[in-house]
Amino acid sequence: MLKIEQLELGPVQTNCYIVSNEKKECLIFDPGEEENRVRELLKKRDLKPLAILLTHAHFDHIGAVDALRDFYEIPVYLHHLERDWLGRPNLNGSGKYAALPDYRIKDADVLINGEKELVLGSFRMDLLHTPGHSPGSLTFSFPEERFAIVGDTLFRGSIGRTDLIDGSETKLLQSIRTSLLTLAADTVLFPGHGPDTTPAEEEKSNPFL
Known part of the structure; x- marks a missing residue:
């Protein structure tokens, strides 16, 4: 059985998720900032990370990528449509805000192209291309465990913004x-910001749907 833990990181409290198994292996999703907090959690749980997986490449989801990739010597996965975004502030959004530094992250190690099953160690997940918030937005679905990490595509009672580049x-x-919404009705959807929800709840009450 998999375990999922959430950290709210960075200036806009982006949800970073740590998904771990009984072998003490884990995956890191969207480490937006504060790499020390991620490392502290992994050390406390005695977890070995296998990879960093990005739902998309906006600045608030990528700030700690290089520090964690270099420290653990693990690959970074990203959709191929956003291959240039990590290193370009005008694309990842950091260049839009004067109060923020320009985020320039090294290229992803693995570019995802097409919907398929992804296997990393004993982790098996379905990759769903869910564009709209950004062109390469991905959902990582764990159907056997009944949860999915959806990035900024859908929130509890709301949807992702679409006024950024290529939204x-x-x-x-x-x-x-x-x-x-075609996932099992009780699937727990873990968004990039805010609390989790389910397809059933959003179909019933989300005013945008």
């Missing part, structure tokens, strides 16, 4: 309806 409300709503 599209039409594509976002299509992604939600065809990829997320």
Whole structure:
């Protein structure tokens, strides 16, 4: 059985998720900032990370990527449509805000192209391309465990913003309806910000849907 732990990191409290198994292996999703807090949690739990997985490449999801990648010597996975975003502040959004430094992260080690099953160690997950918030937004679904990490595609009672580069409300709503709401109704959806939800709850009460 997998265990999932959440850390709220960085200036906009982005959710970073640590998914671990009984072998003490883990995956790191969206380490937005504060690499020391991630390392402290992994040390406390005696976990060995296998990879960093990014739902997308906006600045608030990538700030601690290089520090953690270099410390643990693990690969970073990202959708190929955002291959240039990590190192370009005008694309990852950090260049939009004068109060923020420019985020320039090294290239991803593995570029994801197409929807498929991804296997890392004993972890098995379905990759769902869910564009709209950004062109390469990914959902990492664990159907046997009944949860999915959805990034900024869907929130409890809301949806991701679409006013950033290459955002599209039409594509976002299509992604939600065809990829997320078709998951098992009780699947726990873990978003990039805020509390978790389920497809059943969002179909019933989300005013955007």
